[in-house]
Amino acid sequence: MRGGLSGFYIFLACITLGVAAIAAVNSVAAMMTDGIAHEGRAILGGDLRISTGQRELAADERTRIEALGALSETVSLRSMARLPDGSDQSLSEVKAVDGSYPLYGRLDTAPDRPLGDLLAERMGRFGAVAAPELFDRLGLAPGATIKLGNAELELRGRLTREPDVLADGFNFAPRLMISKAALEAAGLIQPGSLVEHAYKLRLPPGTAAKPLVDELNKAFPQAGWNIRTADRAAPSLQNSIERFSQFLTLVGLTALIVGGVGVANAVNAYLDRKRAVIATFKSLGAGGRFVVSVYLIQILVLALLGIAIGLVLGALAPFATASLLEAALPVAADASIYPGALAVAALFGLLTALAFALLPLGRTRDVPATALFRSTSDVGRFRLRWAYGLGAGALALVITALALLMAGDRKVAAIFLVATAIAFLILRLVAWAIQALARRSPRVRSTPLRLALGNIHRPGALTPSVVLSLGLGLTLLVAVALIDNGLRTEIGTSMADRAPNFFFVDIQSSEIDPFRQAIEELAPGSALKAVPMLRGRITGLKGTPVEKLTVPPEGAWVLRGDRGVTYAAELPENATLSEGQWWPADYSGEPLVSFAAEEGHALGLKLGDTVTVNVLGREITARIANFRQVQWESLSINFVMVFSPNTFAGAPHAWLATLSMPGAGEAAEKAVLNGITNRFPAVTSVRVKDALDAVNQLIAQLALAIRAAAGVALVTSVLVLSGALAAGNRNRVHDAVVLKTLGATRSVLIRAFTTEYMLIGAATAVFAIGAGTLAAWYVMAGIMSLPFRFDATVALTTLLLSLLLTVGFGLAGTWRVLGQKAAPVLREL
Template sequence: MTVVDTATAAARVRPEPVGRRGRLALAFRFALREMRGGLSGFYIFLACITLGVAAIAAVNSVATMMTTGIAEQGRTILGGDLRFELTQREVTPEEAQYLEGLGTVARSADLRSMVRLTDGSDQSLTQVKAVDGAYPLYGSLDTTPDAPLATLLGEEDGRFGAIAAPELFDRLGIEPGAIVRLGDADIVLRGVLDREPDVLSDGFNFAPRLMLSLDGLAASGLVQPGSLVEYQYKVRLNPDRAGDAEAVMEAANERYPDAGFSIRTSAEAAPSLQRNIERFSQFLTLVGLTALIVGGVGVANAVNAYLDSKRPVIATFKSLGAGGNFVVAVYLIQIMTLAALGIVIGLLLGAIAPFVTAQFLEAVVPVAASASVYPLDLALAALFGALTALAFALLPLGRTRDVAAAALFREAGTAGFTRMRWTYLAAALGLAALIGVLALVMAGDKRVALVFLIGTAAAFLILRFVATGIEWLAARAPRVRSTPLRLALGNIHRPGSLTGSVVLSLGLGLTLLVTLATIDYNLRQEIGTGIASRAPDFFFVDIQNGEVDAFRDTIETLAPGSTLNAAPMLRGRITRLNEQDVATMEIPPEGGWVLRGDRGITYSATLPENSTISAGEWWPEDYDGEPLVSFSAEEGGELGLSVGDTLTVNVLGRNITARIANFRSVEWESLSINFVMVFSPNAFAGAPHAWLATLTMPEGGEAAEKSVLNGVTNAFPAVTSVRVKEALDAVNGLIAQLALAIRVAAAVALVASVLVLSGALAAGNRGRVHDAVVLKTLGATRMTLIRAFATEYLLLGLATGVFAIAAGALAAWFVVAQIMQLPYVFDWTVALTTLVVSLVLTVGFGLAGTWRILGQKAAPVLRNL
């Protein structure tokens, strides 16, 4: 819409109607008429809004799809309406009678063990699951061949059958029909376990599944007094109680308060998975919100450039009597209309995300994801998008409101430097605060969300100071003889320079990228190299009390000169802290894991290795008073415990109350034998238990480790041997998957930064046209201007990259060294990559836009100066 068109249209319009509604209707008419010219200058605006809204909508929709799927399939995932779990003991006859009175009961037992070839040449760690004839109560078990479970697991010719996950066949190099040894029994692997309906409720297993019957487990002789076995009793409630699972759970806890039952209903079928989904979706939502806020800078740049291109039109409005509020209304309507278009596109992308990811997620997480459209998640994303667009659009609009018509008609006027009214600034800040409040309200972990938001706000302020510092240094740089360098330095610090936009748009994305990449590098280094070099070679579990000496002799024969450390081990669950039931307490999220489920516990007369007393005193070796316990200092502090407090632990159905005698600083990263709780020996006098041992070999290698593994497995079939290398490989695999997801999230923020950068450079092209024409008129060649602009972009990119490296390294150090308590190593590869990315983006986008500018004819521009 040209100035003449605008004047003509304005002349045709009747005098402005009286009243606010009439003025608003007129503003709508002018806004829609002017938008007929197309979306020129607003493509970056649309991309920024679309990207942020799509990221938030997609993440929340996919998370809702997964949590809804878990909730809808709760009975199948849990294996029943209720699940009762005990560690190291079975139910008593009275307890069994009570459970059977509730409904149909499916019994199972879960433990880790070694399965080996009959000739003893090879073996593998496996997660053994023994089930009865009622399994499964809900869902279906998929096997190859598709035969009744009783047929696959039944006894034939003196051997019980079993089915196993495909990974176990691959590890041992065998086929279905093979005979293997489990404990003291030969079993026939009659089929492949393709899908287990209740696998998610069992938690993370890093060993392949082996399923057999309870009779087959009894024949193996694996279960001994003190063995680390979990007994599960899944109940399908009678029809008259089918909807009262919560009430039944409360009644069971009241009836058997000291039994040590861990009871779950189908409403919390996979609590660990649900917590992880919520935490990860919260993190990705915050990253998406960061991308949206970064995109807000692009919104401000695009609006500023658009309003700058509309200065003649605005001048015409004001010359014909339009007030400042009317002008703001016209362009605010246009901006929010285009923002609505970007929001709609983002919502469409977010809405289809569950349908695209459902099949992929089902392959990774065995939950039948039923994709749908989730209106609440889409509405939340739309609200964030609208608030962000409005907040960042008010800033340039506020400067335009009070610019005089004469200044707007002058092409080189001062329209961009008018001081805005405080009401616009306050409104923008209020909207930003509202965005933060909404993010906090929607977040599951308020502390993490608050830290994230504060960090984002601090990053904006710091980057603003960095940009000011770069301008200050450029203004005070010594005069140089090189014309391109002198022009570049002048462009960096002159009024209306690109410095602030470039540093802000690129700095935040690169800083986030450096932070995440450095954390990922440190985790991989620590687990793959650091921990591996300090960790023992083997863990041995379920060494029977009467076999400890024989086990030591065997290890001395198999691995002379090696170091074997052993400690007694039981499983117990904390039920009370200072006589208060933990189920009724508000537990801090940091230390809450200690109170969830069973924990490994031990007893010792002396202070364990890799531990130091941080508070209190250790008990005498011949201590025989009230039960005492030593608690890990970090976890004790997170739970608010002090020396002298009491805790009650349920072990084998018996409650033991002990007083905290001291706190220990524990070196968990050494992977040596350490426990959160170490009791005085008299606390478990006479309790059946097994032993845990670690083995550190003077000379490792595949051959030596395999010799030890074969020897121990054949001599002690009930002992579970875990190679630390395989466990670390499994952890590394999880970290790799997590790192990939985090990198994708960081890439979203970086893409937003690139969009904002390109928008900022495009917004500055109008001023560059004037500069180029004047300099060419004064004799500057095209090559001189290209070198000047390239030098400017190079300096800005270099400064931004250096800042991103420093800030990202500092943030990564804080996370790794202070929060994770791990050694920190700076990766120069990340630094160099960041510098290269920064320089390529700034110089590439800058020159791409500048090349067109240098071809502008001088006469049309000079006539408007």
């Protein structure tokens, strides 16, 4: 090792990049998770958060809860904030708070004044604070007046920090915070309105929260509420962090495995240069085990050096991203060193380095000294002892088991790892097929082309190394690019074209006929569809409470939180029955329900099973009469559950409506929005384009992180490619010298090498385009149930990138090879 690190820089870079990627992803995820856990009370708004949909707590429920500690109530709903003259409006996330809010955490406003003072009533007008986005959308400044429902509000400040915003879930619109008295004056809450009441409880010091959850659920079994404790303050965000970090870890592991090919190439090249030393060892009596031990120690030392550099980079990631995360999420990101995350990355790095180093080391063990003294021998052609092959295989299994053990969703992790293994196998077959085609190609007259084809299939050819190193990285890049492009196209164009222009929520039963008439006046020729809607929470399946069920991830979302439910006498026009029969229009027997087929089967339901739903504090058990195929991507009115009409006889409810205006422009949409908002101030109007834009922004942020991870894999592939080309330079020197001695010119050699690199690069790109397209199709069509579209631009870019990399790196090494003097090389032949 005193001879320096020549030949091992690629080795170090591959290990460093893979370890750094895994360490960084897991460290940042740990920082975010710790931040949520540390500020759990502030994020939740209390030690306990009890939420109910569409109803307030009953008197006995509230009395019981108030006896446990200090109580604060907030009411959340969506509504339209509009200018007093009716010229403009904006959807807003309204949050009405009481005088005790917030129990925990810090709420910041500009100007910095007590919240009670900012929201108080003055001269018959209540105050409000709003997110800066609401001021920007309506072109207002603090002190301006807006209308909310039947009330006029004075915007007295900007809301710059809301401690419990994460507990409320994803917000599509800017926050508007008012007092409970102002909400009552606005008249927005009517029977059946989509509203959530949240009760935050601060317990006396030393009081355990979890036993109280069981106590309250036991005392009020049919309350239908959702109770959360501070350790699960923002479950949706925490689940998203876990899933996303798992995905990025798998991508980082892929980069590390691709780097393993670089490790193998580097070890092969290094041992090839050490032929004379190994020959000397063996001539002086050293056994094969001694030779392997010497170089294994050296490789382990270098691997530990690369791992250490990667861990340092990964450990710095939380410090580099803390300020960005704090700006995006209201969570204190206290950067630190996370030993668990670093240990996992180090273990992955060490196992990968050993797995890929064992094979070239094993081939060296039994090579005789006489073979090593012949410089033209090929170490890779000698027999590999089965113990080394088994050792490498065992390490690969340990890496797989560790990845599965860490994964939250083991099915996704298993698919990812199996796909990677299959990709390696297919890439090896692709390399073999390229060589076979080159071997069987007809004899050509062009000398450069003939030399190029010979170089592709000859013993010790670069073809397997180049295809394997570059193929996986390009495949991952193609898949990510196609998925990203497909999602953007589907949501931004295709889905927007098929979707209705508006959703209208909280239309009261007494207003549905006047509402229809207003739509006919404002948008003649448009299509209005309206259905009754209530909110309910599934509390039991087949007679078993949901908290006692083990539900697969693909169906778990149905059981989280409240679901919209409806009733209908006839089968909805945008649905088709897949099993069972629809009930008669005049049905009056036991409650029946039609369940979405895909979600129902994911939950293990079948015809005749029962579903228990808590609606307005009352539990209703219905029997599954049929299953429907639902096209969620159509953005039409769809429900997981549609009940028979007699199920909710007499229950207060509102109506949900969609409006489709084919060919309507922005001006026509704005006229409808202004007209409906001014005539029906309590109705919430959602412009679908705005909602899709919000989703597209979220996808863009996620895609940036995924592209960065895929970029690490591609950079690793490029490093491996350069290492593979460098490893082949020894043979290239011999070829160039012999050919030049036989009369070949520098121009002929350059054209031969360029043609070889172009053929290998093009073949690799074709595989990457095909495999990446297949992976993207599976994700889009199989997992997301969205249409897949092939983008020729991605394919062309991949082809050009592959050619640029192979030809560029190949010629960079070739220039040096062509400059070698003939005499020293010829003496060794």
